[in-house]
């Protein structure tokens with residue numbers, strides 16, 4: 262009898278442990294790959310010179326369709342031992358902020374975002390996946406196919422960029438803008454979305470940024486340099 266009670270007790274403990282709900286921080290549905298445009302970032306922040314003239318990685322953000330994920334519980338960042346890997350990251354995922362550095366930038370991105378997909382992608386795998394997705398989508402090349410280059414501006418720029426990217430990926434992207442001088446708006450980031458295995462998907466409509474469509478704007482601002490008095494631009 263005592264034995265039976267003990268078995269029941271252990272059975273209950275085991276069932277309790279096994280049936281604990283999964284950590285909410287691991288409940289990510291999809292990834293957002295956020296690429297930033299340094300000429301715009303560096304208009305708004307102090308950057309080391311020379312300013313990089315290609316889209317670079319801001320981050321890969323695991324998210325959930327209904328619940329915003331960030332700063333999940335997970336392992337803290339450790340610096341990579343493989344110098345070739347660090348070199349690869351340095352080219353694709355450089356810190357742009359004069360007051361920070363690569364290590365701090367990567368550590369921040371890992372702790373704020375990477376930990377939310379750590380169940381599937383431990384640190385090295387997460388950074389590796391991010392670089393692979395980035396390498397698959399060279400935004401400047403894609404835009405060039407539609408004759409859009411840095412310096413482009415005008416009311417139609419947002420839809421031109423969008424059409425160009427949709428034609429290439431077949432999926433709905435997202436764009437983020439920041440106010441520039443006068444009544445201009447500058448493209449700062451382009452977001453593409455992926456399922457948890459890294460296949461491109463539409464970015465969820467409910468989570469699209471409306472930052473490129475501010476009221477004062479009749480269009481998108483430039484990819485950079487000279488500012489039209491209104492409209493969107495892609496800084497040069």
Ligand SMILES: *[C@@H]1O[C@H](CO)[C@@H](O)[C@H](O)[C@H]1NC(C)=O
Nearest residue numbers: 285288289290325326327328
């Ligand atoms: C997204 O978050 C909700 C609420 O936390 C959770 O119920 C759901 O399971 C999550 N989605 C997935 C696919 O885990």
Ligand SMILES: *[C@@H]1O[C@H](CO)[C@@H](O)[C@H](O)[C@H]1NC(C)=O
Nearest residue numbers: 343344345346347348349389
């Ligand atoms: C670095 O990137 C190159 C391709 O650019 C790749 O062949 C190589 O395997 C990468 N090295 C590491 C350690 O990830």
Ligand SMILES: *[C@@H]1O[C@H](CO)[C@@H](O)[C@H](O)[C@H]1NC(C)=O
Nearest residue numbers: 343346385386388389390393
């Ligand atoms: C990253 O991926 C490349 C191939 O894409 C592979 O050669 C390399 O070993 C990986 N590096 C790490 C640290 O996982």
Ligand SMILES: *[C@@H]1O[C@H](CO)[C@@H](O)[C@H](O)[C@H]1NC(C)=O
Nearest residue numbers: 419420423424427433434436
């Ligand atoms: C981009 O094009 C897709 C497909 O036509 C559309 O659903 C989406 O709303 C467009 N986005 C923007 C920002 O124009």
Ligand SMILES: *[C@@H]1O[C@H](CO)[C@@H](O)[C@H](O)[C@H]1NC(C)=O
Nearest residue numbers: 455456457458459460461462
């Ligand atoms: C991601 O999409 C691909 C292509 O549709 C599919 O084969 C794969 O199973 C998907 N992964 C997940 C986790 O849903």
